[in-house]
Amino acid sequence: MGPEVPAIAVEEATRACAAVDAELELLLSDLATWVDADTPGGDIHALDRLARLLASVSERYGLEPELVPSPAGLYLHATLRGPGRGRVALLCHHDTVFPLGTAAMRPFRRDDRRCYGPGVADMKGGIAVAVHTARALATGPRPFELVEVVSVPDEESRPGPPTTIERLESFDAVLCLECGRPSGEIVSARKGAAWLRVHAEGRAAHAGEAPRAGRNVALALAREALRLAELDAAREGMTLQITALEAGEGLNTVPSRGLLAADVRAATQGDLDWVTARIRDFPAYDGITLRYEDLGGPPPLERTPAVGRLAGTAVALGAALGHELGEAVAGGVSDGSWTASRGIPTLDGLGPVGGDDHSPAEYVETASFATRCGVVAGLVAAIGAGLLD
Ligand SMILES: [Zn+2]
Structure with missing residues (x-):
């Protein structure tokens, strides 16, 4: 059974859901404006223009926006204060x-069920949920200390944590507004990734005149690729894909240099540490040196007891609003993975229900906005009422 949901959480969820539903056209017109402003990662001019627009809309809805400069563009931190307790960040990009x-x-564009357009799910629809949840919370009893809408300009390409992550370290929880799964699930766990290369160095020699004098790294790397591939599925949820394999200087030379690359995913940091230790444990190849290059990768979002409480409460709030949410594990990463790795209880997939991200078919379900806003508002109230104590 899920956790006991405080009455104030159900009240705020119901109130926010009804408020957003009553003014759904306003949310959708905000969303249309944001989707129609292209914001490719790296284009600071376009990104900052939208960050400024988000700041002014937030201000109009009762929040206090702050734009924090970073080399990748402006980070939006828009706050709403209340008389209660609980500090909750609504995290977007x-x-x-x-x-x-x-x-x-x-x-x-919209049809009778869905909205479409570049970034409508990933994640301008999530920003719409965050901002309109805050708007609804602003007009109620505000049973929290702080709600902070955060939108970052560089989630899709940044290899490390958000630049302003230190500002979130004192928060009780982070609610990440990446879109919900196509059948409505929220995301209570994300796999972490380890990206790596294995560099090989052998000895070049003429392939016809002195083949035995060479030390062939192509063969060693091919063997390594097969050895590593055995680790795919070695633990529950673990995946390992060889993503590059190359060697060779010329048609008639024993190859002396080469590399392979791999993408490893696992549910827990312990599993990632386990698998990378095995990868590094190279067998000996006569005359060939193998070197492991750690390319980093986002940490997993693990379903800790606190995350489980957030997820159970979200599902219960969804049910109170008449919707079956469910929980899912995602293979991809989000900025929620970074906040989780700092020990901040983080729940993800709270944005609108949608899918086909990064493709022209990307969509969100129009009817899911009001429910998601209700669930997020209810979670804020539940945290304020001591859910995570
Ligand atoms: Zn995203």
């Missing part, structure tokens, strides 16, 4: 993977 001109080609 406003960069997309689509180049300038995409929205002109296929602008925001």
